[in-house]
Amino acid sequence: MKQREWRSDRPLDLGLTLQPLRHGGGDPAWRRTADGAVWRTCRTPEGPGTLRAAARDGQVTGAAWGPGADWLLETLPALLGAEDDVSGFAPEHEAVRRAAKRHEGLRIARTFRVFESLVPAVLEQKVVSDEAWRAWRWLLRRYGEPAPGPAPEGMRVFPEPEVWRSIPSWDWHRAGAEAVRARTIVNAARYAARLEATEGSAEADRLLRALPGIGVWTSAEVRQRSHGDADAVSVGDYHLPSLVGWALTGRRADDAGMLRLLAPYRGHRHRVSRLLRLGGARPPAHGPRMSPRDYRSF
Template structure:
């Protein structure tokens, strides 16, 4: 759920606890999750505290259904055994997952993460309760619609991504009420500026969709191809390789990201753009 180092909506503190803020249907909330003596415990603050505790099991993957997942490649078997506790959790918050996904479209990850941090520090409200210093709550669709063009520019989001977010904010209520992952996918991709990759990135988080594969990702197809065949491939090749895992393709990509051997880097790294004005 974290969007880069320094994400104002996410912290991992030295005591081992994980903190997350959320703009819940009941209002802003802060959640603290910790593990002690083999037990997971949660505490929450703010108007959204009750909602956060009620949905905590789903956030931790209680609804994740692994039936039908049968590793057919040795590398997938090894990764599944090494990470057998992996669960695909869900947040139930579509628009809150959409904004950072749009900010990360077609840019170096650090560029999207920087824009997310800037917007939360500028427009998010302080996290309720005894949250770590600097944590912020996502400002929500109405605030996103009111952000002026110059502040999108200061965040580092050019006009295309800014328009995509502002337009999607008009349909935020419909997105939250769309229903299952398939229905949400159809509604998301009907909106200008939202394609297969963005929809998958959203539904992986909002719905815990274990099959929502990030087709179009800059690195993923090469990683999957290298891990499963020792050769790079493209999106079409990745889809062929992952066809035996239909229903669990995102799960497999998560396992390979965590455990697979990455292809050797070639050529210069893409540079982080910075055209902001202050």
């Protein structure tokens, strides 16, 4: 085990900051234990690793195991938002001001792992969350390796790109991921090294959107996590435009309307979107909810 102490110079809500890296209940790569610590596994450039992060009064204690332990501790501050620049963020709407005050410990995390952020984003394309998270759990439990160190039972490490390329069609089907999403992931795995080498969010966006099956929404969801991009707004999200419109004007909005409302926050549009989600304002639901599909055969 290796350890590192780090103190944030701003309020930090550990769970809130790391929550976007969790993909549903029972995520094999993310766990929060009863003591408030967050456990996370990662396929680092040095190999698999497990990180345990715990915070108290702004003081963070990180412990890491496995070949990737040094890398996980070196990048711990960025993971917890040390590179999240809030300069220029000036709430103009009351809903944003309230949410920013209530959730002042929110930071935009940066993982530096593009392909690891891409796979769950592709699985979440155009399906309900439960369906995508079920596929993520199945694939990690089947193809991920056990987490190094004393990680909570059942935790797994994201497989290498070559493993994703080798998954047979019947296992994609058993996971609940149809051929289109499977092909997108398999093809992206061929470019994993180039994706990891991207230095800025704009460069990553260009490369991601040049790959078949990856559009504006998926690229934004990836860059929010891998590059800590606080401006990468998820255009094309099923719920987000209505949520933003309702929170800021009391009326639903489409993507174009959402972008107009978020224009004063350029540089922080993803941050504002997250704050509004946390703020709790939701337009009234209309019609039945879409149910998860399950067309797997065993």
